[in-house]
Amino acid sequence: MGKGGMSHSVDDEEVNMAVWLLGVNNLKIQPFKLPPVGPHDVRVRVKAVGICGSDVHYLRTMGCAGYVAKEPLVIGHESAGIIEEVGSDVNHLVVGDKVALEPGVSCWHCNFCKEGRYNLCPDMKFFASAPFHGSLANQIVHPADLCFKLPDNVSLEEGAMCEPLSVAVHACRRANIGPETNVLIMGSGPIGLVTMLVARAFGAPKIVIVDVDDNRLSVAKKLCADEIVKVSTNIQDTAEEVVQINKAMGARVDVTFDCVGFNKTMSTALSATSAGGKVCLVGMGHNEMTIPITPVTAREIDIIGIFRYKNTWPLCLEFLRSGKIDVKPLITHRFGFSQEEVEEAFETSARGGNAIKVMFNL
Known part of the structure; x- marks a missing residue:
C-alpha cells in the first residue's frame, strides 16, 4: 500500500478494479495496480466492505479530520476477504483463509509504536486516509500481521464490522468500562450502537442512549439499551434534557461516550456525567467546539480522547x-x-434514515 500508482498487477488475466474518489461527489470504478507481495505480505480478495461516515465525508468534501485528498484515492477501510497469495515469510495464514483486515500500517520504530500505542504513530499508513489507498477493491496487498483469521462461525460481513467495533472496544478500554460502570451514550448512529454493544459486553450494568431520531432510538432499545431519551438539536434545551437523562439513568452516570461530537452533545455529556466521572469523546462532528469547561473542574470530570484503536481485532473476533x-x-x-x-x-449511507451500516458484497 502506498501513494498514487502501483507497480504491475499481480494477476495478468484479471484487471484489479477499485472504487476511486476522483473529486467531490465523484466515484468511479477504475483499474488499481497492486504492488508485488512482499515476504511479510498477503494478497487478499476483498469480499465485504462497510461504508463509514468518514468515507461519506471524503466524498462530500475531499477530506476528513485534517486529511485532504489532493489526488485520486481508492476509498474504503472496513473490510474482510479471502487470502489468495502469501509472502515467503508468512506462516500463520494460508491461501483460502478468511480474514478481517486492520487498516492501519504503523512504522513500529517511533516511541508511540514502541510503547504499544501504535494508533498514535505519526507515520501511520491508514486505508483511504489520503494519500494512502483504501480497500474497496477486488484485491489488495496488506501486511499479514494485520490480517486476522475469522473463526468458522463468523461471516465475512461480520469480519468487516470488526473495524467500527474496534473503535468501541478502544473507547471502552480507555474509559475502564466494567460491571460497576453506568454508561450514557450520546448518539445512536453506527458508532453509538457498537459502543453500546461493547459497553454491555464489558459488563456495564445500566446503559442509557440519547438521540434526536426515533427510528435509531428504537433500534438501540431493541439491541440492548436499558433506557432511551429523545432530545432536540436546540442547545437551549440542554438543562431540561439533562434532568430527563439523569431520571432515566436512576443512578450516577459514571461514563458518558459522546459518539456525535457537536457542541450540544458534548455540553450535555459534561452536565449529565456525575462528579468524578469521565466523558469520552468518540465522534468528531465539529473540528472545534465551544463547551462549558469551567464547571467540569469543580466536579473532577475527566475528558478522554480516542483515536482509532490498537490491539482490538482478537477481542472483537472473540466477542463475535x-x-x-x-x-x-x-x-x-x-x-x-x-x-x-x-x-x-454512498447515497443511502449519506441519507441516514433507517440505514445503519451499508455493506458492499464484492
Missing part, C-alpha cells in the same frame, strides 16, 4: 465468535460492485 456481541442487525443495506450500486450505496 462467542455470540457475546451480534453485529448482524446493524447491517441494514447491501450492495454489489457496479458503478450504479456504488453510487447508490
Whole structure:
C-alpha cells in the first residue's frame, strides 16, 4: 500500500478494479495496480466492505479530520476477504483463509509504536486516509500481521464490522468500562450502537442512549439499551434534557461516550456525567467546539480522547465468535460492485434514515 500508482498487477488475466474518489461527489470504478507481495505480505480478495461516515465525508468534501485528498484515492477501510497469495515469510495464514483486515500500517520504530500505542504513530499508513489507498477493491496487498483469521462461525460481513467495533472496544478500554460502570451514550448512529454493544459486553450494568431520531432510538432499545431519551438539536434545551437523562439513568452516570461530537452533545455529556466521572469523546462532528469547561473542574470530570484503536481485532473476533456481541442487525443495506450500486450505496449511507451500516458484497 502506498501513494498514487502501483507497480504491475499481480494477476495478468484479471484487471484489479477499485472504487476511486476522483473529486467531490465523484466515484468511479477504475483499474488499481497492486504492488508485488512482499515476504511479510498477503494478497487478499476483498469480499465485504462497510461504508463509514468518514468515507461519506471524503466524498462530500475531499477530506476528513485534517486529511485532504489532493489526488485520486481508492476509498474504503472496513473490510474482510479471502487470502489468495502469501509472502515467503508468512506462516500463520494460508491461501483460502478468511480474514478481517486492520487498516492501519504503523512504522513500529517511533516511541508511540514502541510503547504499544501504535494508533498514535505519526507515520501511520491508514486505508483511504489520503494519500494512502483504501480497500474497496477486488484485491489488495496488506501486511499479514494485520490480517486476522475469522473463526468458522463468523461471516465475512461480520469480519468487516470488526473495524467500527474496534473503535468501541478502544473507547471502552480507555474509559475502564466494567460491571460497576453506568454508561450514557450520546448518539445512536453506527458508532453509538457498537459502543453500546461493547459497553454491555464489558459488563456495564445500566446503559442509557440519547438521540434526536426515533427510528435509531428504537433500534438501540431493541439491541440492548436499558433506557432511551429523545432530545432536540436546540442547545437551549440542554438543562431540561439533562434532568430527563439523569431520571432515566436512576443512578450516577459514571461514563458518558459522546459518539456525535457537536457542541450540544458534548455540553450535555459534561452536565449529565456525575462528579468524578469521565466523558469520552468518540465522534468528531465539529473540528472545534465551544463547551462549558469551567464547571467540569469543580466536579473532577475527566475528558478522554480516542483515536482509532490498537490491539482490538482478537477481542472483537472473540466477542463475535462467542455470540457475546451480534453485529448482524446493524447491517441494514447491501450492495454489489457496479458503478450504479456504488453510487447508490454512498447515497443511502449519506441519507441516514433507517440505514445503519451499508455493506458492499464484492
